Structures are given as structure tokens and as C-alpha cells.
Amino acid sequence: MVEAGQIGVWWRTLKLREEVLGATGANDDTTASLFRVVYGKGAARPLYATASYYGKITHPTEQLTELLTGLAVRLGGGADRDLGRALVRLDQGMGGGKSHACIGAWHLATSPEDLADTDIGREVFARAREALGADLPEHLGHPHAVVLSGDNMTPAPATDPEFDGPWAYSLYERFLWRLFAGRDDRESLFEHYKPFFSSKADISEAIKAIGRPVLIIFDEILNYIGDGLEGRNNAELTAQDMAFLRALTEAVRDTPNTAMLVVMISSEKDPTTLQGDGETRRQDLEAYLQRNGETMAVNENADFTAILRRRLFEHSDQAALSHAVSAAVDAFSPVLAQGNWKSKVAGALSTRWTKRFAAEAERTFPFHPQLMDLAEGEWANLSGFQQVRSTIKIFSATVRALSERAEAGHWTPLLIGPGDIPLSDFETRKAVLTSGLISNSKTRSNYQSIAQNDVVDLSDRAGAARVLDSARTDAPWQATNPRAAERAATMIFLASIAGARGGSRRGASDPEVKAATMVPDAGYGYNDADAVIQALTDTDGSGLASLELFPGRGGQPPRYYLSTQQRLPMLVRAMRNTITEADRDQAIAQRATTRLRKGPFALARFLPAQPGRSHREVLAAAELEKARATRLVVLDPAMYTLGNGTQRPTMDAVRIFLGIGVDHVPTQWASSLVFLVFAARQRGLARKAAAEYLAYERVLDGPEVEDDGDLKSQAEQGRDQVLSRFDDYVERGFQHVLYLAQPDPTVERNVAQRNLDEGTLDGAKVWDVLAEAQKAFPRGKFTGRALVHNLRDSDYGRPLGEIRDAFWNTPRLGLLPGGEADLREAIYEAVRAGELRVVRAGDETVVVDDLTGINFNAPTYRLARPKPKPDPKPADPSDPRPGGGSGGGGETDSGEDAAGGQDQGEDEDASPVEQQLMFTVMKNFASDPDAADRLALIFRRLFDSLDRGVMSYLSLSLQAQLPPEQAQEIAHLAEELGIRATLRDL
CATH class of the missing domain: 3.40.50.300 (P-loop containing nucleotide triphosphate hydrolases)
Known part of the structure; x- marks a missing residue:
């Protein structure tokens, strides 16, 4: 292995010209301008003026x-x-x-x-x-x-x-x-x-x-x-x-x-x-x-090579330059002569640079002969390529970007090959894409996405090939070739954007790609290059999404081509890289809101996370307190989760909000509030599915599918499949139910937790879980007998309104699926069965003929146990009637005589508890104005009885004709009382 620091390297030997450094590589300073030379002034006048x-x-x-x-x-x-x-x-x-x-x-x-x-x-x-x-x-x-x-x-x-x-x-x-x-x-x-x-x-x-x-x-x-x-x-x-x-x-x-x-x-x-x-x-x-x-x-x-060296570099010390060239040739030559590198790469390519590497490297230095062979032999012959201008732009941006890497101490190639064009550098990428190698704007846009997503993005951290390099940690050659996958993908990219090459070839051949990854390190062998390419061509999602592989025929090696035609996976990957964490979590929140069904709950809502606020602050600001309403609150998994060590902030916030702890939030209706929380172990799956779904959505919103019906159809099908999977992950994640519990008044209140194996956003399923835990009554199971069973001694004598409220604010009482209507029916059923009475002050029994008799708003109405049955009177021996001491007479056990008359004892003088008042009014006040005053007196007497609470029951059917303003006002007041009123124009 040859260490770069031990030889004369190009970035220490060749000095970049001022305009290349000052122009960030490839702008107008490296694109000659006659106008600026003749008329430019000051900084606008270039050095070559x-x-x-x-x-x-x-x-x-x-x-x-x-x-x-x-x-x-x-x-x-x-x-x-x-x-x-x-x-x-x-x-x-x-x-x-x-x-x-x-x-x-x-x-x-x-x-x-x-x-x-x-x-x-x-x-x-x-x-x-x-x-x-x-x-x-x-x-x-x-x-x-x-x-x-x-x-x-x-x-x-x-x-x-x-x-x-x-x-x-x-x-x-x-x-x-x-x-x-x-x-x-x-x-x-x-x-x-x-x-x-x-x-x-x-x-x-x-x-x-x-x-x-x-x-x-x-x-x-x-x-x-x-x-x-x-x-x-x-x-x-x-x-x-x-x-x-x-x-x-x-x-x-x-x-x-x-x-x-x-x-x-x-x-x-x-x-x-x-x-x-x-x-x-x-x-x-x-x-x-x-x-x-x-x-x-x-x-x-x-002329390209000579032009480039003049345009990009200052005149160098010839001895130092010769030393750098010789060192590079000496470093690469043994690799090119080694085993498979020689036979399957250099031998397979059989180009001028592989046959005369030393001479070509000297001519093209600091660029690898393979890169100059591509530029001189192929790019320059394309009609759209801007020859000298484009070559200078691409190469000037490249040497500037690589020089900066070298100065920062990062790995830099000894010779700049086709795989070393840094597509992560904005100026370099722009120079390549606008050079004329790509024929039209639509294709250029597609290849821009391919570069970003399949090769390397502008942050130099993402892109399929870059990710493969970053994830590699165990290769012995990692330090000397840390960008092997990126270099291979860049070679394929450059070969693909030119379209058809000589002989109608498309893309890069296997030997070309392997050659682009070569380094002067015997530790990086042909098999290592083969493994790098296999990773790039892997179809499991980690390889190049837009790659099209052409198998070799007739002894020819395979070729690799980045296609813009089969580009849906590429576009999706491109869009996926634009999805932020906030986008992803917002999508989960939106789907959870859409999928939420309240079931038996009176209310159901999704509570979104709020960045910058604590778990407790979000709950406190949500206005979740609501009288006499069962509420199912689904907490945003972006903030609230249970499991995997994430539960403490969530549990602490819920406990405080449900009134537990020294610093709890004052709340009256905590017992009827139920929280549904996401399982932490499921959140990663949901987030991944969210990113995939949003990627498809953005592809469908993008210009690439606007005029491509087939691509749009594919994207819509993919989106629908991903959405189904996404919804499944979202529902499956909500597995934890939290609520306030206190089964026995002798123990402290606590937050109880019940789990759903599959997760749900269906309030009916949540209710079933609560019913199993005896926190709620199953639907249709709250009867009069169930009501009596749940009443305690202290409940008798309490106003009906308090009894009603207890089912929403007392943890020991189960939640009612039908709410107040369930309770009214249960009381009515118990009263009719003789298991309960509705009484007013003085233990007077209220006659309950139908459900409207259960008035929760009457402050004097209370529940009472049924009166005990009176003991039978002992027989009087001196009474001559049957059943008496001496028998005789015709009185029956029921208190009626043989003729069916009422027993005339002391009951004969007893006053009735209540009397039923009934009357019908039909008056035309237009023809009898005095009748209005007299009828008003009757209604004032009724109102007085109602106001003093002595009226226990009222059944009234009323038809009245009056001006619209007054009619609408009375109808509104009636509807507030639950009385349906009908208005009809006359």
C-alpha cells in the first residue's frame, strides 16, 4: 500500500489558479467572456483581460x-x-x-x-x-x-x-x-x-x-x-x-x-x-x-488535456511535477499488472490508457487516463456537449472540490478518475448536468434526481451509494478506498447520461466500473470491487433504484445503466429523502385522526404534539375537561408512547392530569376520560411507512408524472398499497388504554392500564376492553338491577343530579355506553320493578309513568329504597266478619267488600298524596280578548307550582299562534329543555 503522504501528490504539486478558487470551481471566470474583458471594470474585469x-x-x-x-x-x-x-x-x-x-x-x-x-x-x-x-x-x-x-x-x-x-x-x-x-x-x-x-x-x-x-x-x-x-x-x-x-x-x-x-x-x-x-x-x-x-x-x-492543465493550474516546478507523476504511475502500475485486475479489467478494456498507462498518466496528470479517455473520446464527440467550455467547468469544479477535501484531511484520489467527479458538490453536479451531455430538460431533471438519490446527495451524507460506503466498517481497505461504492455509481452515472455510446452501448461495462473503483492498494482486490458492485445492484432496496442491468452476451461483460424510463423507485426514493421527521409525524397524526372512530364514547379526538411544550403542558392546554361526556383521547405518538423505556414522561403527564399527585391538575370529570397511547416498539414501523406514503404522494404531485399516464398509474397503485400498510401500522400501534381507577374507596386512586394485542383506533374495541376491566358497562347491559347493585347506602337520599354525575366523575362506577339515556332507563326500570322509588322532600313518592318522569334537574328528586310492605293486622275475635274472631260478613282480603266497594275504615277519610289535573284549551283570543287574561292566570298558577317544586309530573301538548319572533324564542327555550317544538308558517 502506498500512503498518499509519502509521495508527491497532485494537490500539493499543482497550484490552482486564482479564478478557479475564487469562482467556486465552475462559473463565469472559467467561462471566457469577451464583453467582460473589453468593458469590465474593477472586480468585474477578469484576470485574463x-x-x-x-x-x-x-x-x-x-x-x-x-x-x-x-x-x-x-x-x-x-x-x-x-x-x-x-x-x-x-x-x-x-x-x-x-x-x-x-x-x-x-x-x-x-x-x-x-x-x-x-x-x-x-x-x-x-x-x-x-x-x-x-x-x-x-x-x-x-x-x-x-x-x-x-x-x-x-x-x-x-x-x-x-x-x-x-x-x-x-x-x-x-x-x-x-x-x-x-x-x-x-x-x-x-x-x-x-x-x-x-x-x-x-x-x-x-x-x-x-x-x-x-x-x-x-x-x-x-x-x-x-x-x-x-x-x-x-x-x-x-x-x-x-x-x-x-x-x-x-x-x-x-x-x-x-x-x-x-x-x-x-x-x-x-x-x-x-x-x-x-x-x-x-x-x-x-x-x-x-x-x-x-x-x-x-x-x-x-487538445483537452493541455488546455485543462493551463487553465486550471499555475506553472509548477517541473521537477516536483515529474516526481508526482512518477509516484502516481509507480503506485498504480503494480495493481494493473495484478491477477484479475490485469486479465478481467485492463485486458477486457484494451484501451489506449490500459496499454500505455505510464505515458497516458503523464499526459493527463492529475486526471486519470480513464477519465480523459471518456472526455476526449466520447463526450467531445456529442453534438450537445460544449467541448472546451463544459470540460473546463466540470474539471475546474472537480479539482476545487477535491482540493478542499485534501486540505481538510479527507481521502482524496491519487489520480482523478471518472468515479471521483464529486456529485456531492453543487457546482460540479451543475457543470455535469448542464454540459450538454444530457439532451433535454426533462431528462436532465430526472438525472438530477438520480444523482441525488442513487449516488450521493449535496450534503455528502445520503444517496444509496454514499450510504453503502458510510455503513461499511469492517473492510480492511476502508481507509484507502472509503468511497468505493460512490466511485462505482458515479462512473455508471457518467456513462448513462451520455445516452448511447459507441456501438449503441448504454451505460458502463463491468470492467469500466471496477476500474473506476481502483486504488493503489493491494489490499483492495478485484473481488472487493466485485462485492461493491453487487451491493449497488442489490434489489432489496439498498442498491441503486434506477439501475438497469444488461447481462453480458457472447462473452461480453454485463453493463450497468441508470435509467430514467423505469424511474418510479428512483423518484420515490428521491422524495423519501425530502421527508422530514416533522412531515412523517404529521402524516401519522393525520391518518390517526382520519381513522379514529368514537364508538360508544360521546367524544373522541386526536391530541397532536406541540414542539417546545412538555407532555403535561400539552394536556393542560387541550381543554379535555367536559361535563357528563365519556371522552376518548388519542395521544400523538410523536410525543406520547409507552414501552421500551419511553413511558415515564407519558405516565407522569397522564397521572397529573387525572388528578393524582401533589401537583395534579384540578379536574372534576377525570373518571370519564380515557387515553389511547402508542406502543413505542411500533413507532419505528409507522414512521417508516409514513415516509414511504408521503414519498408516493410527492411523486404524484411532481412534474415527472404530470404528462406520463403510465407512471402516474404506477405511482397511484403504489401509493394505495403503501397507504393500506401505513394505516395498518398506525392502528396497530395504539395498544395501550389508560384511565382513572379506584375499585375500592379505601384505596388511593390510580392510573390503570389495559393493553390491546393488535392495537386499534376503534372506540368500540376500546370500550370492550374497559368493560372487561369493569371500568365500563357493556352495551345493553346496564339494567335497573345493575343500577341497584352499584348503588351504596350513601347514594340513597342524594339528588338525582348527583347520582347522574357520579357515573362520570366517580371511578368506582362504570362508564355508561348510552350516557344519561342509559341511566334514565335503568332508574325507570328499577322503579317499575319496585326496586327503587323516586321521592321528593318528605319522602313523598313521585309517580313515574314514563321516562320523562326521571327528572335529573329537579333538585328535590332523590332515589329511595322501596317502602317495606305493611305487616298484616291480627284478627279480632269479636269481629263477626270472615277472618274475624267470630267469622261472618263478606269482606275480602283485598279490603273490598263482596260488592266490590272500598273498605270504609280510616282510609275513607285519608287525603290523596297527589291529584292528576287534566284540561283542554281551545280559544280564539281574537274574538274573546278577556279570555287571554283568564288563561294567563291559569298558566301563572301552573308556573308557580312548577317553580315551588310541588309539581312532580307534567304532560302537555300545546298549539299556539303568535308572532314569529316570540314563537321562535319559545321554541328555542323548549329545545334547551329537550322538548321538541315545531314551527309552521301560516
Whole structure:
């Protein structure tokens, strides 16, 4: 094993350039901008705005050197100027180095002597000498540069006097203002040539008026003549601008020491669709450029490595660099020559880098030859890939992120391979996804989710592959290859986003993936790499959700592809990673609320947790106290659980709220309050199911399924299955019933607990458990006899209202499933059976003919035992009647005589206890006004009897006609008493 600290490593040998570090890897500082070079000020002006720094970061590629040489000869070649290039069009695709070439041309014109002192400048002037047979003057005749930046210029009117003066309107006028910049007679020359926008001769004369060579650079010309002019909808301006451009292309060709560089991507390389007549204008200008100039490219794929090293790193000590390269080659070479690594990886790949590893590693350092082979051989050939620009963005972001890891003391690869592109770094991931490797925005969005969920997320802690690496603790090679799974998954990711590779191959081959995990450690063998890949392809849920495996055929190795088509598991996993603990617990609360059934309980509610409040405070603030109502309160498992050592906070809060303990909460109706609590051992299962359910819900709410009917259907089916399982876990978790108990008044009150094996949110099942514990009466079982059985001596003589309340506030009395109605029926049944009496003051028995006679609100009504039966009178011997001493007579045992008459003894004069009053009233007060007063007197007498409590029973049927306001008021009062009132319009 080779320790990184023992050799010259790239992050100590190569120094990153300032703009790479300052630009967080991959922003505009590593994307060349001609506009910022010409017009930028202060911090907005990049370092490469000076010719000397531009020369430091520019590799003198063959094509760039040829371009600048042709322009230099045209500008400063004197009589041999025609050996140079007058009009050059750069037409290569996005990111092909066009802006960098334009900046080089600008430096050539504005700072030729400074540029000549750089590598690229020396090459240019040397080539010019070869072409001319003589040296060019280093000043090139002091050229004047006119820069028109099409992507920073809106067609008329001009808005920035610094660039276009106070009068410039058309493109020609803007050109003139820039052409005459720095001259004292600028305004007069501008006004003189202003009318001649379409005259080739006058434009040429204006250029000659400068008196020195002129270089015209028009960058991104399509931005101006395409949608720019289309957006103005100004036919006159459009005609003038296009006429000027046609004339300019011809004037440049015919004007001595004048050159023009135009950036206009050809239609077959430009995916942009121009609006309206933009395409016609493109074709028009393209014809003139072809006729009057030539088309060039400035970079080739083979230049990438050299360009990258120049752009990303400062010039290094050559000896130190050579030592670092040699150390890396010496570290990897033995592994590549070892057993299966040699035969099944290097031999199976049989690429240039595996055959000539030492030479390729020296060429590509600090990047692994496998990565550069992918970039140069495949990425650069894709039409959408932005070649130099994209390569620089990806690689600059990569080296910055990995350098920061190295500085922090974390593991860093000795050579940066395809598996080492850090997708956990935001800038790197963005550079990869926006590089053009992915063809459309929808696919790009899908692969962004794949990177986040299957490889590694932006926190560098999650993602399927990253989790596998983090969970691995027993591998002997863990310290030297701690990101093995992530490296393998990243290689598969990079190979997948490019679509079809050579020969219609998709994804990465098994040897490619294993090679991406390689480290210079003999302890990490081929079999270890195989085990890493097996873990990634595992289908038990811990592997790559979006992985599609293509078995090898005809002796070919298997291939691995991250698919966006079979992406439901990937999307679900992506959404699952967005679920917070609060989201998950809220879902459990919502389902528990939805599933809760009150059953025989008068009320049932779910009590949610409240972050920041204690268990006791949440209960105290919930307003659970309610008179004469059985209440089932389901406690939120996010806060309240029992079992697994979690029960103390829950039990303490419940005890205090039920009135137990020195600091208890005062409560009157605690006995009729029942708590349902979650089992702690079930909470993990419920939370996992909640996260799964929410993930499906978010997938269904996301844009991925909006226009994909099949995917939406799959997601809905999956959601429904998960919801069923989720509901089951939620119900099954509520296994503990808590209530106030005191079976014997001689013992202290306590919180009793009963358990349900399966759990429930059905109040009926909870009630059955309470009934088994004799805390509640089973439904239909509370009879008159049961009532008498539960009454104690102290209950007789108590007001009916107190007896009623006792069934809700006295723990020894069972809860009534039907509430007050059950108690009224039981009393009525017991009274009718002669087991109880309802009495008023003075032990007067109240006649109870129906349920309405059980008036719990009458303060004088009480329960009493039945009167004892009177003992029979002893026989009088002197009484001549039968049964008397001497017999005779016809009186019966019942006290009636033979004729059926009442016994006329002392009962004859006894006063009745009550008399029943009955009368019917039908009065039309409109025809008999005095009757209203007399009837009012009758009702006042009835009210007086009712108010004094001497009326024990009232049965009344009333029909009255009166104004709506009074009718509604009386109906409302009647309904408050439980009397149903009917109103009908007349």
C-alpha cells in the first residue's frame, strides 16, 4: 500500500489558479467572456483581460495559433497582408473555445507586444515569420479594435452612452461610434458617415479614416440579428442592419490591413430555433460570410488535456511535477499488472490508457487516463456537449472540490478518475448536468434526481451509494478506498447520461466500473470491487433504484445503466429523502385522526404534539375537561408512547392530569376520560411507512408524472398499497388504554392500564376492553338491577343530579355506553320493578309513568329504597266478619267488600298524596280578548307550582299562534329543555 503522504501528490504539486478558487470551481471566470474583458471594470474585469495572463492560461493549440497568425498577418503584414485572413467565421458549437479565441484576437490587436511575450504569442509571431519570410512588427501597426458583443447588445435604441454614444441607433451607428473612439473629431466623423449604412465604399472609407489597422470582432452575432431584431418588430431598422452587415463583409475584404472575426454557430450545430424571420436573416448573412470569408474551428478534442492543465493550474516546478507523476504511475502500475485486475479489467478494456498507462498518466496528470479517455473520446464527440467550455467547468469544479477535501484531511484520489467527479458538490453536479451531455430538460431533471438519490446527495451524507460506503466498517481497505461504492455509481452515472455510446452501448461495462473503483492498494482486490458492485445492484432496496442491468452476451461483460424510463423507485426514493421527521409525524397524526372512530364514547379526538411544550403542558392546554361526556383521547405518538423505556414522561403527564399527585391538575370529570397511547416498539414501523406514503404522494404531485399516464398509474397503485400498510401500522400501534381507577374507596386512586394485542383506533374495541376491566358497562347491559347493585347506602337520599354525575366523575362506577339515556332507563326500570322509588322532600313518592318522569334537574328528586310492605293486622275475635274472631260478613282480603266497594275504615277519610289535573284549551283570543287574561292566570298558577317544586309530573301538548319572533324564542327555550317544538308558517 502506498500512503498518499509519502509521495508527491497532485494537490500539493499543482497550484490552482486564482479564478478557479475564487469562482467556486465552475462559473463565469472559467467561462471566457469577451464583453467582460473589453468593458469590465474593477472586480468585474477578469484576470485574463491582460495579455500576459491570457498567455499563461492558453495552450497554443494548432488551430488557435493558425487563426491568430492569419489575423496578425492581415493587420501588420504590410504589402503581404493578403497572405493573412480578412474575414473569419467561427462556427463550431457551444463551448468550443470561440470566446477564448476572440479574446486572443482582441489581445493581438490591443496588446500585441505583451502577447508576443507569451507562449501563444511566440507561436503566432514565429508562424507569421515563416509565412512572410520576415518578422512582423511586434506592434502590428498599432491596430484599433472594434468589438460588437451580440449577446450584450439590444437592437435600438442604444441605452449606454459609454458604448454607443448619445446618438447611436442602428447597428451601423454603433459600429461607427466604436470605430472612431478616442479621436477628437469622433462626433463629426460619426455624423459624416452616418447616412451610408449600405455603401461598401463609404464603410471602407470610414475604416481607412482611422489611419491604422482595424480588427472588428462581432461575437454572438445571431443573438442580435435573430431574436434581438425580431423582438423589436421594426422593419426599417431590420432592413438597415442587415444591409450594413452585407456591406461590411465586403468592405472588410477590400480594405487593407482590416480583419473581421465573426462568431456565428452554423445551423446544424446550433440547437436554438430562431423566431419569426430570424432563420431567413441567418441564411442571408451566412451566404455573405461564406462568399467573402472562411470558416474555422479553434480546438480539437486532443487538445483537452493541455488546455485543462493551463487553465486550471499555475506553472509548477517541473521537477516536483515529474516526481508526482512518477509516484502516481509507480503506485498504480503494480495493481494493473495484478491477477484479475490485469486479465478481467485492463485486458477486457484494451484501451489506449490500459496499454500505455505510464505515458497516458503523464499526459493527463492529475486526471486519470480513464477519465480523459471518456472526455476526449466520447463526450467531445456529442453534438450537445460544449467541448472546451463544459470540460473546463466540470474539471475546474472537480479539482476545487477535491482540493478542499485534501486540505481538510479527507481521502482524496491519487489520480482523478471518472468515479471521483464529486456529485456531492453543487457546482460540479451543475457543470455535469448542464454540459450538454444530457439532451433535454426533462431528462436532465430526472438525472438530477438520480444523482441525488442513487449516488450521493449535496450534503455528502445520503444517496444509496454514499450510504453503502458510510455503513461499511469492517473492510480492511476502508481507509484507502472509503468511497468505493460512490466511485462505482458515479462512473455508471457518467456513462448513462451520455445516452448511447459507441456501438449503441448504454451505460458502463463491468470492467469500466471496477476500474473506476481502483486504488493503489493491494489490499483492495478485484473481488472487493466485485462485492461493491453487487451491493449497488442489490434489489432489496439498498442498491441503486434506477439501475438497469444488461447481462453480458457472447462473452461480453454485463453493463450497468441508470435509467430514467423505469424511474418510479428512483423518484420515490428521491422524495423519501425530502421527508422530514416533522412531515412523517404529521402524516401519522393525520391518518390517526382520519381513522379514529368514537364508538360508544360521546367524544373522541386526536391530541397532536406541540414542539417546545412538555407532555403535561400539552394536556393542560387541550381543554379535555367536559361535563357528563365519556371522552376518548388519542395521544400523538410523536410525543406520547409507552414501552421500551419511553413511558415515564407519558405516565407522569397522564397521572397529573387525572388528578393524582401533589401537583395534579384540578379536574372534576377525570373518571370519564380515557387515553389511547402508542406502543413505542411500533413507532419505528409507522414512521417508516409514513415516509414511504408521503414519498408516493410527492411523486404524484411532481412534474415527472404530470404528462406520463403510465407512471402516474404506477405511482397511484403504489401509493394505495403503501397507504393500506401505513394505516395498518398506525392502528396497530395504539395498544395501550389508560384511565382513572379506584375499585375500592379505601384505596388511593390510580392510573390503570389495559393493553390491546393488535392495537386499534376503534372506540368500540376500546370500550370492550374497559368493560372487561369493569371500568365500563357493556352495551345493553346496564339494567335497573345493575343500577341497584352499584348503588351504596350513601347514594340513597342524594339528588338525582348527583347520582347522574357520579357515573362520570366517580371511578368506582362504570362508564355508561348510552350516557344519561342509559341511566334514565335503568332508574325507570328499577322503579317499575319496585326496586327503587323516586321521592321528593318528605319522602313523598313521585309517580313515574314514563321516562320523562326521571327528572335529573329537579333538585328535590332523590332515589329511595322501596317502602317495606305493611305487616298484616291480627284478627279480632269479636269481629263477626270472615277472618274475624267470630267469622261472618263478606269482606275480602283485598279490603273490598263482596260488592266490590272500598273498605270504609280510616282510609275513607285519608287525603290523596297527589291529584292528576287534566284540561283542554281551545280559544280564539281574537274574538274573546278577556279570555287571554283568564288563561294567563291559569298558566301563572301552573308556573308557580312548577317553580315551588310541588309539581312532580307534567304532560302537555300545546298549539299556539303568535308572532314569529316570540314563537321562535319559545321554541328555542323548549329545545334547551329537550322538548321538541315545531314551527309552521301560516
